Amino acid sequence: xxxxxxxxxxxxxxxxxxxxxxxxxxxxxxxxxxxxxxxxxxxxxxxxxxxxxxxxxxxxxxxxxxxxxxxxxxxxxxxxxxxxxxxxxxxxxxxxxxxxxxxxxxxxxxxxxxxxxxxxxxxxxxxxxxxxxxxxxxxxxxxxxxxxxxxxxxxxxxxxxxxxxxxxxxxxxxxxxxxxxxxxxxxxxxxxxxxxxxxxxx
Amino acid sequence: xxxxxxxxxxxxxxxxxxxxxxxxxxxxxxxxxxxxxxxxxxxxxxxxxxxxxxxxxxxxxxxxxxxxxxxxxxxxxxxxxxxxxxxxxxxxxxxxxxxxxxxxxxxxxxxxxxxxxxxxxxxxxxxxxxxxxxxxxxxxxxxxxxxxxxxxxxxxxxxxxxxxxxxxxxxxxxxxxxxxxxxxxxxxxxxxxxxxxxxxxxxxxxxxxxxxxxxxxxxxxxxxxxxxxxxxxxxxx
Amino acid sequence: xxxxxxxxxxxxxxxxxxxxxxxxxxxxxxxxxxxxxxxxxxxxxxxxxxxxxxxxxxxxxxxxxxxxxxxxxxxxxxxxxxxxxxxxxxxxxxxxxxxxxxxxxxxxxxxxxxxxxxxxxxxxxxxxxxxxxxxxxxxxxxxxxxxxxxxxxxxxxxxxxxxxxxxxxxxxxxxxxxxxxxxxxxxxxxxxxxxxxxxxxxxxxxxxxxxxxxxxxxxxxx
Numbered sequence: 001x002x003x004x005x006x007x008x009x010x011x012x013x014x015x016x017x018x019x020x021x022x023x024x025x026x027x028x029x030x031x032x033x034x035x036x037x038x039x040x041x042x043x044x045x046x047x048x049x050x051x052x053x054x055x056x057x058x059x060x061x062x063x064x065x066x067x068x069x070x071x072x073x074x075x076x077x078x079x080x081x082x083x084x085x086x087x088x089x090x091x092x093x094x095x096x097x098x099x100x101x102x103x104x105x106x107x108x109x110x111x112x113x114x115x116x117x118x119x120x121x122x123x124x125x126x127x128x129x130x131x132x133x134x135x136x137x138x139x140x141x142x143x144x145x146x147x148x149x150x151x152x153x154x155x156x157x158x159x160x161x162x163x164x165x166x167x168x169x170x171x172x173x174x175x176x177x178x179x180x181x182x183x184x185x186x187x188x189x190x191x192x193x194x195x196x197x198x199x200x201x202x
Numbered sequence: 203x204x205x206x207x208x209x210x211x212x213x214x215x216x217x218x219x220x221x222x223x224x225x226x227x228x229x230x231x232x233x234x235x236x237x238x239x240x241x242x243x244x245x246x247x248x249x250x251x252x253x254x255x256x257x258x259x260x261x262x263x264x265x266x267x268x269x270x271x272x273x274x275x276x277x278x279x280x281x282x283x284x285x286x287x288x289x290x291x292x293x294x295x296x297x298x299x300x301x302x303x304x305x306x307x308x309x310x311x312x313x314x315x316x317x318x319x320x321x322x323x324x325x326x327x328x329x330x331x332x333x334x335x336x337x338x339x340x341x342x343x344x345x346x347x348x349x350x351x352x353x354x355x356x357x358x359x360x361x362x363x364x365x366x367x368x369x370x371x372x373x374x375x376x377x378x379x380x381x382x383x384x385x386x387x388x389x390x391x392x393x394x395x396x397x398x399x400x401x402x403x404x405x406x407x408x409x410x411x412x413x414x415x416x417x418x419x420x421x422x423x424x425x426x427x428x429x430x431x432x433x434x435x436x437x438x439x
Numbered sequence: 440x441x442x443x444x445x446x447x448x449x450x451x452x453x454x455x456x457x458x459x460x461x462x463x464x465x466x467x468x469x470x471x472x473x474x475x476x477x478x479x480x481x482x483x484x485x486x487x488x489x490x491x492x493x494x495x496x497x498x499x500x501x502x503x504x505x506x507x508x509x510x511x512x513x514x515x516x517x518x519x520x521x522x523x524x525x526x527x528x529x530x531x532x533x534x535x536x537x538x539x540x541x542x543x544x545x546x547x548x549x550x551x552x553x554x555x556x557x558x559x560x561x562x563x564x565x566x567x568x569x570x571x572x573x574x575x576x577x578x579x580x581x582x583x584x585x586x587x588x589x590x591x592x593x594x595x596x597x598x599x600x601x602x603x604x605x606x607x608x609x610x611x612x613x614x615x616x617x618x619x620x621x622x623x624x625x626x627x628x629x630x631x632x633x634x635x636x637x638x639x640x641x642x643x644x645x646x647x648x649x650x651x652x653x654x655x656x657x658x659x660x661x
Contacts, residue, residue, distance in 0.1 A: 020345070057524050059659040061347065076524040080517025086456040087449065098445030099521065099528050125456075151524075324610075331607040338603055342594050348660045352590045355654060356604060359586055363608050366639065370611035373632065374618050 008034040009070055010149045010180045011056060016065040018048075018055060025051055029065070031197060033182060035148070038175045040191055041184040043199030049184035050078070052199070053153045056182060071180070073100050075147030077155055081138035085127040089118055089137045092126060093144055100145035109144060116140045116166065131158035136166075143170060150174060150181040168192075205422045206431045208282065212415055219412030226405025233398040241395070247311040250304050252399060256406035257301040258322075261329055262364075264294035264410070268336065269361030272354035282418075284350035285425070287357065289417030291336040293410060298330040321372035328367055332360045346425070443531040446522075450539035453512075460508065465547055468501040472555035483560055490559030491569060491620040498552050498573055499580065499613055505544040506584040507601055509536070510592045510655065519592070520659065522652075529652040537585055537648060545577030561624070568623045572616040575636050579612050582647040589654040611639065 009032045016029040025048040033039050041049050054060040056067055057076045076082070083092045090109075097104050113119050116136040126134060135158050142150065150171070156164050168191055171181050183191060234252035241248040268290050271283040305323060306316050317323065336353055343349035426432045454461045475493045479486050513519035513536075522532045552573055553566035561569070587605035594600065615636045622629035 054659070057520070058526075059520060059523060059656065061657070061660055063347070073526075074524050076520055078517060078520065080515065080520065082517040082521040084449065084453055084512075084516055084518055086453045091449070091452065095445050095449045096521070098441050099525050099532060101442065101528065328607045328610060331603070335604045335607070338600055339590065342591070342600055345660060348657060351657045355586065355590060359583070359608065363611065366611045367607075370614045370618075370632075370635065373635070374614040 008036075010035055011071060011074075011182075012068045013056060014066050014068070016052075016055060016062045016067070018051065018060070018062045020051070026062075033149070033180050035178050035180050036175055037180045037194045038171060038191065039180075039182045039195045039197060040193035041182060041197045041199065042186075043184075044186060047199035049186070049199060050153050052197075053078070053151050053182065053184050057151050069149070071147070071149035073145075073147045074149045074151060075100070075142045075145055076151045076153075077138055077142055078153040079157065081134055083126045083134065083138055083141065086125060088123050088125055089113075089129070089140075090122045092137065093141045096141040096145050100147060102144065102146040112140050112143055132160055132163055135159050136163060139167060139170060143174070148179050150179065150183075152181060152183045154184060154186070156185060205281070205426050206429075209419055209422050209435075212419055216412050216416050216419065219408050219415065223405050223407075223409025223412055226401055227409060230398045230402030230405055234395075234402065238394055238398060244312055247308060248395075250308040251395070252402050254301060254304040254308055255399060256403045257297045257304060258326060259403055260406055260410055261294055261298040261301055261326060261333075263407070264290050264297060264414075265329055265332065265357075265364070266361065268294065269357045272357035272361075275350055275354045276358070281350075284346075284354075285418050285421050286414070287336070287350070287353055288340060288421055290414050291333055291340070291353075293414055293417065295330065295333040295337065297410065298326055298333055301326050302330060320375050321368055324371045324375075325364065325368050329364070332356075335360070440531070442528045443535045446532045446535035447539050450536055451542070454539070454543050461543055464501040464505040464544055465551055467504055468497055468548060468551055469555060471497045471500070472552075473558065476555070476558040479559075486559045487561065487624075490556055490561045491565070491624065492617050494552050494556050494559070494569060495573070495576075495613060495617045495620070497555070498548050498577070499609060501548055502544055502577060502580045502584070503602060503605070503609075505540070506581075506588050506605070507598050509540050509585060509588040511588075514592050519655065523656050523659065529656075530649065533651045533655065534648045537581060537651070540585075541578055541581045545573075545581055549573035549577055565620060565624045568629070569620050572619050572633070572636065575633075575640055576612045576616045579636075579640050579643050580609060582643040583608050583612075585651055586647060586654060589651055589658055592655065592658045612636070615639070 011031075011033050013029060013031045017027050018025045029052075031039070041052060043049050051060060053076075055062055056069075057074060058067065058069065059076075082096075083089075084095075087095070090113075093109060093113075094104065110119075113122050116139060118133065118136055118140060121129060121133055126137065129137065135155070139155070152171070155167055155171075159167060171183065172192060175181055183193070185191075231252055235249055238249070240246050268287050271286045271290075274280050274283040275287070302323075305326070309318060310316050335356060339356055340349045340353050343352055423432055423436075472494060475489075475497070476486065479489065510519060513522070523529055525532075549570050553570045556566045556569050584601075584605050587601050587608075590604070591601050615632045618632040619629050619636065621627075622632065
């Protein structure tokens with residue numbers, strides 16, 4: 001069996017089977033996400049949202065089946081936000097941009113920092129920020145890294161209402177610009193998802 | 203090979219290997235202990251050789267086997283290779299332990315000291331720790347697939363290291379203690395000793411193959427406990 | 440190259456900001472070395488004889504101590520996942536991490552060790568060789584140790600397990616390193632063990648850096 005490439009598809013999961021400690025988490029899971037799509041993965045705690053996202057990111061290996069990523073680059077955001085605590089927001093962003101081989105443009109960095117209300121704390125260490133500011137910084141780094149495909153695991157955690165709105169805007173504008181995002185949530189945030197993968201309450 | 207076919211097909215093999223191994227070991231050991239004349243220089247203490255040499259031999263073979271299985275697992279993701287590694291590591295730990303213990307007991311009457319730092323003793327000692335590392339790493343990792351991969355990597359790295367260790371230790375120890383002591387006087391081993399020794403080595407191989415195979419069967423059963431054929435098998439017998 | 444330099448710079452910056460954590464292995468090295476010299480008292484012959492093995496072994500343990508932190512912080516902060524998800528950048532980024540780690544542990548250890556050797560009354564020439572063998576040996580320790588560190592990353596109680604897995608693999612480096620110095624000290628043939636050490640280093644440099652990222656990726660699966 002070979003997964004076929006559909007036009008514009010950024011990621012294809014084909015017949016994913018995965019079990020943890022003898023318990024079947026997914027079986028025969030198929031999904032294709034094309035550019036411009038926003039997919040929400042929905043389910044209660046323990047339903048395997050994080051695992052699914054990590055499988056799609058290539059961090060977990062499915063027991064059988066395969067994941068093919070066609071996207072130029074993938075950004076992954078989880079509860080471990082991927083920022084060095086001993087670096088400043090700016091330094092972290094600089095490194096993220098270098099890592100994703102994106103172009104570093106000072107004006108754009110400043111405008112994104114402003115958009116996420118991080119201008120005042122751009123020079124402070126991530127260690128000294130509040131949880132919400134850390135999350136905003138991680139999102140800013142994600143935006144500036146110019147990844148085509150976003151995999152976001154509970155991105156709304158520790159964000160206030162305003163931050164959540166900002167998140168929704170960011171994600172939908174990313175998708176409108178030709179990117180795609182797969183977002184895992186257990187609470188419903190005001191995302192206008194094209195599709196929903198419900199992992200139910202198994 | 204499917205686990206079920208392996209499980210059903212291997213039972214006869216386990217019986218045969220056990221039977222031949224135990225018979226051979228009894229023959230070689232009784233021959234070696236009671237019917238071989240005492241050695242010219244060492245008297246009766248040399249008889250430990252009939253345990254020590256097979257154990258030391260086998261330890262290395264088991265480790266090489268584990269390393270080969272590691273390569274097989276990493277390249278082809280063969281689940282049975284992982285089962286072999288899991289079953290063989292504790293057996294290897296025991297045989298290296300046996301080799302070390304019997305070596306210590308042998309060393310005192312022969313050289314007047316319990317332990318001699320030379321290439322072979324150190325290699326076996328390090329082998330002991332490598333087996334221990336295999337078991338410890340497997341236990342520390344919760345997810346079986348990840349454990350299998352980690353253990354394979356460790357086995358391969360260890361196997362690459364063994365010749366390097368041997369070479370460096372040999373070089374280092376000859377530097378420090380000019381070759382006044384050699385472990386076995388190979389030229390001195392006459393046919394009288396050699397035949398029971400060879401019987402013991404061969405039987406030890408066969409017996410340990412049976413032990414490892416039996417261990418693999420248990421692991422296969424445990425890993426597939428949710429499948430219908432295991433449930434049918436445990437229910438019926 | 441950009442990824443490599445950015446990651447190298449980043450790791451050095453983090454190390455400078457952690458301060459004491461980076462210095463701990465070096466302080467350990469000095470402390471243990473001094474205690475050994477102290478215990479041996481004023482017996483010059485004993486000091487001269489034990490100086491090299493003691494300093495080399497202490498240097499090895501200091502390296503071992505630092506090894507656990509090679510990937511742990513990145514794992515906890517999630518930056519390791521970021522590196523691994525960015526496919527093509529994983530190799531240069533991990534290589535940069537290894538080099539940064541060596542610059543922060545192996546290099547200062549190689550520079551500091553001879554100073555401790557002074558306390559054992561070793562000659563300047565011997566100290567030079569001691570430093571040289573450490574400069575060749577510590578990169579091997581970092582590389583081989585990195586495999587172990589990558590295998591246990593995220594296991595929580597990795598420290599003792601890592602020591603247990605990696606220490607047997609360090610034996611050849613230790614023996615050849617000490618051997619080279621001692622042969623030199625006693626005016627014997629010291630080139631062969633030195634070549635042995637160099638051979639191991641070149642083997643390790645060829646094979647290990649490319650395999651670290653795949654091992655780390657597997658270690659995420661748990």
